[in-house]
Amino acid sequence: MINCEKIIDSINVGILTIDADLKIYSVNKWFAVHSDIDVEQTIGKNLLDLFELSPESLKSLKRHIKAALTLGGPSFFTADANHYLFPMKNSITTKSIFEFMQQDITIMPYNSEQKQVTILIYDQTSLMEEKAKCNKESEELANANKVANATIRKLETAKNKLLKQKEIIYKQAHYDHLTSLANRTLLTQRMQLLIENNQNSGKKFGVLFLDLDNFKEINDTLGHDVGDMILIHVAKSLLLATRKSDTVARFGGDEFIILVDDIEEEKNLNHIATKLIQAITQPIRIRNFDLHVTTSIGISLFPNHGIDFNQLIKNADLALYVAKAEGRNTYKIHRA
Amino acid sequence: MTTPYFNPQQEDILKELINVSFGLSASLIGDMLDNHAKLHIPDISNIAIHNLDDKIIEVLEEEYEFYLTKQRFLGSFNGEVLFVFNSYSARAFCDLLLKQEMSDENDIKSSILELTNIITSACIGKFCEIIHGETIFKVPSIEKREISEMDKYDKIEGYDNVIVIKTALDIEKENILGHMFILLNNEMLDHLKNTIDKI
Numbered sequence: 001m002i003n004c005e006k007i008i009d010s011i012n013v014g015i016l017t018i019d020a021d022l023k024i025y026s027v028n029k030w031f032a033v034h035s036d037i038d039v040e041q042t043i044g045k046n047l048l049d050l051f052e053l054s055p056e057s058l059k060s061l062k063r064h065i066k067a068a069l070t071l072g073g074p075s076f077f078t079a080d081a082n083h084y085l086f087p088m089k090n091s092i093t094t095k096s097i098f099e100f101m102q103q104d105i106t107i108m109p110y111n112s113e114q115k116q117v118t119i120l121i122y123d124q125t126s127l128m129e130e131k132a133k134c135n136k137e138s139e140e141l142a143n144a145n146k147v148a149n150a151t152i153r154k155l156e157t158a159k160n161k162l163l164k165q166k167e168i169i170y171k172q173a174h175y176d177h178l179t180s181l182a183n184r185t186l187l188t189q190r191m192q193l194l195i196e197n198n199q200n201s202g203k204k205f206g207v208l209f210l211d212l213d214n215f216k217e218i219n220d221t222l223g224h225d226v227g228d229m230i231l232i233h234v235a236k237s238l239l240l241a242t243r244k245s246d247t248v249a250r251f252g253g254d255e256f257i258i259l260v261d262d263i264e265e266e267k268n269l270n271h272i273a274t275k276l277i278q279a280i281t282q283p284i285r286i287r288n289f290d291l292h293v294t295t296s297i298g299i300s301l302f303p304n305h306g307i308d309f310n311q312l313i314k315n316a317d318l319a320l321y322v323a324k325a326e327g328r329n330t331y332k333i334h335r336a
Numbered sequence: 337m338t339t340p341y342f343n344p345q346q347e348d349i350l351k352e353l354i355n356v357s358f359g360l361s362a363s364l365i366g367d368m369l370d371n372h373a374k375l376h377i378p379d380i381s382n383i384a385i386h387n388l389d390d391k392i393i394e395v396l397e398e399e400y401e402f403y404l405t406k407q408r409f410l411g412s413f414n415g416e417v418l419f420v421f422n423s424y425s426a427r428a429f430c431d432l433l434l435k436q437e438m439s440d441e442n443d444i445k446s447s448i449l450e451l452t453n454i455i456t457s458a459c460i461g462k463f464c465e466i467i468h469g470e471t472i473f474k475v476p477s478i479e480k481r482e483i484s485e486m487d488k489y490d491k492i493e494g495y496d497n498v499i500v501i502k503t504a505l506d507i508e509k510e511n512i513l514g515h516m517f518i519l520l521n522n523e524m525l526d527h528l529k530n531t532i533d534k535i
Contacts, residue, residue, distance in 0.1 A: 067453065
C-alpha cells in the first residue's frame, strides 16, 4: 500500500488545504518548515493567523479560490507577475535580491461542497533570481548600446563637421574667394595634369590669358565694389561660355586664364576666343546702369608654344600684350 | 484565404459551447469586479499555425505593444492557449479589478492572468467535458511584447492549427478587447470535430 502522506511530506512543494474562509485543514512538512510552524498547531487555524497578507493579496486569494471552485479547475498565481503570496523567508543562503521566497501558486478545487481548495506552492526564487540577473544584464546591455549609439552619432556629427571643414579649407586653398573660380594653385595643378596626360597622348591644349580692358579706370571711377561686381559677372559669363571640362581660373586682379583641352587645330582656338570676347562684350546691368566691358586675350598652345607652366603662361602673356597693342577687345595667338 | 476547419453546423455548436463557457466566465468576472460584465458572443475563425504572428499583428491593428499570455494544457485533450491584449485593454482591466490609483507592470500582468485563467479554464474545461477527456493545466506565463520585435521571439512549435476567438468584454463603459488563440495539432482538432459531430 502506498503511503501518500509520506510522499506528500517528502516532496519539494508546499501543499495546504483550506476553505473559502481560509480555515486550514491540512499542511505538508514543506509548508510547515518554510512557515516556521508546527504542523499539529496549524490545523483548524486561519491562514491569516500565520501570515500577514496585504488587503490586495487577500482579495486576490479569495478571488482565485472562488474561480477554482466555480470553474472546477486550477487558478494560478505566478512569481513572474506577483512575486509571492505567502511571505515566507527566502531560504537561499547566498546573497539574494529577494527578502521573501518567490512563489508560483496553483489553487485546485478539493471539495466543492465544502468549498475547500488545495494550494500548491512552488519555490521559484532561484529561477526569479536568474531572471532578474538576466534582465539586469539586458538592461545594462541596452544602456551600453544606447551610449554606444549616442557616441556613434556624436562621432558621425564630428566627422561630417570635419568633412565640411575640410571642404571649406580645400575651397579656400583652391578657389578664388570673390568669383569662386579656380585660383592659381588649382590652375597650376590642372595644367600640370594636362601636361602629363597630353605628353603621353600627343594631344594639344590651349592656354587663354584674358585681361579686361581699361579695368583700372572702371575701378577708379565707379569704385572697387562695382569693380568686384563686374569681376563676378565676368566669371559667370566665362563659365557659361566654356565647357565643364575646361578650367576657368582667376589669375589675379582682372586677369583670367582658361585651359581648353582637346584642341585638334589652331583654328578651334579662334572660335573659342571669339565666343569669349562676345560673351564679355554683353552689357552688364549694375545699379540700373548698363556697363560695357571688353577683354583682350593672348593664347598659347601646348606643346607648340611651351611644355611647362611658366613657358605657356609667358607666351600667352606675350600674345596678350600684342592684342592690347592692336587696340584691345581682340585676341592673338602666340607666334614663336 | 484559409479553408475553414469547421463546417457551418460544427461552427454553430462550437460557438454555443464557447458561449456557455463565456457566460460562466462573465459571471465570475462580474463577481470579481463587483460589477456587471458581459462577454460578447464569440467571433470565431481559424488559421494555420504559420500565420499566427501575422494574425496577432492584424488583430492588434495599430497597437505597438501588447501582452501575451501562454498556457499549455496536457492530457487526452492537449494544446496551448494564447491570449493577446493591447496595452489599453490590459490597463483598463487592471484599473477595474484593482481599483488602484497607480498600477505598475506587475499589477497589469497579474490582473490579465486572473482574467485569462478564468476564460481558459472555462473554455478548455468545456471542451474537455464534451470530449470526455482529461487535461491538466501548466502554470501560465505572461510577457509584454513589441510588434516590431516579432521576428526575435521564439516560435511556438508542435501545433498545426489555431482557433482564433475574439473576446470582447464590456464592463461599465469599458470595452476590454482581447483575442484568444487555441493551438491544436491535427489529431486534437479532428478529435474535437468528431465529438462536435456527435452532439
